[in-house]
Amino acid sequence: MKPSSVMNALETLIHVQQPVFLWGAPGVGKSQVVAQAAKRLGLELVDVRAVLLDPVDLRGIPRIDDNGNAIWCPPSFLPRQGRGVLFLDELNTAPPLVQAACYQLILDRKLGEYTLPDGWTVIAAGNRESDRSVTHRMPTALANRLVHLDFEPDLDDWLAWAEGAGIDARLCHFLRFRPKLLHSFDPTRAEKAFPSPRSWEFVSRILGAGTRWNTLRDLLKGAVGEAAAAECMGFLKVHSLMPDVEQVLADPGGVALPGDPAVLYAMCEALARRASELTMNSLAVLASRLPVEFGVLLMRDAAGTDPDIVETDAFQIWACANSDVLVTA
Structure with missing residues (x-):
């Protein structure tokens, strides 16, 4: 699904509080679309990077109450009131024990003594196994509790977003000319840098910094890879010859x-x-x-x-x- 379709789907799923998992290649903008959907609906967003957590980070730490019982104190980043989206990013990249804690939140809306408030919806996201990222297979019981959406980048959607986000207009012109370079990711190649919606945003910042021409190619190569950088540099040179x-x-x-x-x-x-x-x-x-x-x-x-x-x-x-x-x- 292209980003605008994913956005519409998320609004419906948030309305009925149905947990959902977004699948997509690295750098396509999964996190950004979730944030935009929450903002459009006027909801709070809590972004939890599951891959950075230890199992005890979600469950919290125990304390002894007045009756001598152990009670778990959940972490402060879990919502206590209001309405919003609890976003578990990179969920299938997290260690299995962390995933198990997240699964309880998704399946039961509980974690120890903690209960997710009624106004909150859980959204998770992660890379596909075919992307050769570090992922762990999702248990069937959990997968059956989620709506699964495949996220694919779309040039028209990206250009509409870029106009409001202040992306360098020259990049928009270039990607109209070479639309296949919006996202060109081959998991079979060990490339550190490749073109993606995220990396083109990096390029826009680099261009906005007034980088010297003899340094620019190396920076673009480091952001989008050698082939895409060469084509973009050629286009920028042509663009500089254009009348005002x-x-x-x-x-x-x-x-x-x-x-x-x-x-x-x-x-x-x-x-x-x-x-x-x-x-x-x-x-x-x-x-x-x-x-x-x-x-x-x-x-x-x-x-x-x-x-x-x-x-x-x-x-x-x-x-x-x-x-x-x-x-x-």
């Missing part, structure tokens, strides 16, 4: 157009993100000057950014003038 977007919008009929198709592609992607009723006249003028395939690319992506522009006079005039191309496209 504001200048193009201000003078779409007179600005000099680049001759390199790669630069044209980058320019169209950047301009399409600025699409609105206010910029539509400029985009239509520019599209009429571009080679027809790039004009169609610009207007198609512009309509994807703001669907309302298809109702403008400028778009309608351009569409009529290129109706033969649009019919065959």
